[in-house]
Amino acid sequence: MIRIAHISDTHVTGESAYKGYAYDLIVNEINRGDFDFVIHTGDVTNNGLREEYERASYELRKIRKPLVVVPGNHDVRNVGYALFERFIGPLNGVFEFEGGVVVWVDSTIPDLSDGRVGGHKFRWLKEKLEEYSDRRFKIVAAHHHLIPLPDTGRERNVLYNAGDVLDLLLRHGVTLYTCGHKHVPNVYRVEDLVVDNAGCASCRKTRRGDVNSYNVITLHDDGRVEVEVRRVTREVERREHRPVRPKLFVPRGKRLLRVVQVSESNVSDRAYFRRKVLENAIRTINERLNPDLVVHCGDVVDMGIERYYERAVEFYEKIRAEKLIVPGHNDITYLGHDLFTEYFGEPEVKEIGDFTFIPVVSAQYETPIGVVGRIGQRGLEKALLENSERFTVVVMHHNIVPIPRSRELGFLEDAGDVLRVLTRAGANLVLTGHGGNAFGVKVEKTPIINAGSISWELHRNPFGNSFNVIDVYRDMVVAFEVQATWGSGRLVGIWKTKGPFTPFRSSP
Structure with missing residues (x-):
């Protein structure tokens, strides 16, 4: 000792x-x-x-x-x-x-x-x-x-x-x-x-x-x-x-939920927007992955103007699965604050079986720096405690743990207080989408997974444009990153989590 x-x-x-x-x-x-x-x-x-x-x-x-x-x-x-x-x-x-x-x-x-x-x-x-x-x-x-x-x-x-x-x-x-x-x-x-x-x-x-x-x-x-x-x-x-032992996990039972997590599509008419990559990713999601929910963690468009929102809606209406979209900082530039609501609606709590998805809006006008705020933190804590018997998934744009290959300018102003709320109130999973790189870690008992950019050329991911596929089992969460062009995948992480849950669907 x-x-x-x-x-x-x-x-x-x-x-x-x-x-x-x-x-x-x-x-x-x-x-x-x-x-x-x-x-x-x-x-x-x-x-x-x-x-x-x-x-x-x-x-x-x-x-x-x-x-x-x-x-x-x-x-x-x-x-x-x-x-x-x-x-x-x-x-x-x-x-x-x-x-x-x-x-x-x-x-x-x-x-x-x-x-x-x-x-x-x-x-x-x-x-x-x-x-x-x-x-x-x-x-x-x-x-x-x-x-x-x-x-x-x-x-x-x-x-x-x-x-x-x-x-x-x-x-x-x-x-x-x-x-x-x-x-x-x-x-x-x-x-x-x-x-x-x-x-x-x-x-x-x-x-x-x-x-x-x-x-x-x-x-x-x-x-x-x-x-x-x-x-x-x-x-x-x-x-x-105590160190986690053994490190090799095997899921028990059938898959209970599949979530596709995307971010930073940045739909626009600029050369940096890779239209064909996004189209290919959407086709892969519809034809091969069959998710229960598609979560978009922000920066749907490159700038908050009507022309870009019209194009973005055309893309995301093609996804057959249910969707939950939260705004990123690009989405609310210029007229984007009003346009996001007009085209995609206010992000609302979504329930699927024993799972509750809680959206958090962290984006602020004309800055990549985000904030949840003291009132927002209290609302988040209340929502987590009210759903403590369910599997809770928090969805937001800004990363709350540091992301490799990125200078930490996108941190939330109140990241420390938000992270304390998430870990103490027992969020089962947190999905974020800022930083242009896929990364996942477990802080205390809460896995936190960041998505890379699905279709924007200016990203920080050696794997290329990508999105995440997250499968939830009775006792664990498994996350894979899928390359948006070729469909190849790699493991982001496997984490033990609480259970059991009642399956709401039969999954292979």
Whole structure:
């Protein structure tokens, strides 16, 4: 068993923002505890100034345990990254412990709050994960958060290439990702990866009236990962995650539901719109797939003008299955807000057998950034709780987990709060469609599947234009991506889910 103390965001400074008594209280607890080592995930200082680094160096020496320290965005202000190396240590590195390894990586961008693990640092991280692939426990530590966090206001400062980093960690079987940055303690499980955010240890800038805290991570011999959030008020929150075993799933019984998920058709008269690809995809859906429902996750048209909507209706009227369409940000540009309703109607809750589909409109005027809003979040939570005995599917345009090969500009402003609603209220499946690439992960108990572009040339998917086919069984969800031109397919993911359900149809 390995025990780790995880602190972050001390913000050491001579100003009143620094709470030295809280830092000393936490350090004393750590020194008295049976910890194997300590990880500090950045913002050691407040402004990256020399006098702050001199004091921070003194404060860090109070910790009488092996210590890994990661630079944060505040540390690299005023060319502070040079001082970090002088007073604290290397910006990137490796710490080995019995049965495991910590790879820490500098995610900062000088003088910006945003983060990135790009270029040579991304390749270096990949090389280190391959080098230590035989270790039982693999930990990656950085400053910036990887998954949107609740109670942080507007979602920002996530890693620009968070989707690529998340995909890399999942592919290499990383056990734990530790970070700080937003002064909010939080723990999520993404597939078998535990994402551990620490709150701030000694800064006055806490959120929602919270207090200073640190996390205690326990890596058990049987593979369990336990995280405790310990506040200076002696409150303790515990989360435990067990690895999924076995990894091979076999569906039980007949298929209960088939959904075809499409996005970003962007119907227009521009050269980027691939009319024949969309026609071929619709023919495949009608003749080969026989879905119970076709879900369009937004950007039906390229611009919200009448000519494009008329063409889009001609295409989608050809689909014989029932349809649920939510607007994307392109759909409500210009007159699109009114035209979407005129041509496709208001998205409404749809029930099919034991399944309830809940549409969420996240698109906003003239911007790719989306928002659900506090009222929308309460409505979503109410709908999920009212349908808690049914299989609930939430349909929206904007992605709420980072997508590979895409810079995270399309995040929801309130992605962290929306993700908390979805996971706590127990959504069984979430379908999104922003980012131009197909991707699927399970956060806590909720599979979240993003669709690539079905017929727009400007996408980010090496597989080409595509759509998803999602089959639901009594105890699992299986998602495939189908290439829109050739019809070839590949697996997006298989996830265990709750059951049982009463079949509403007989499926092969």
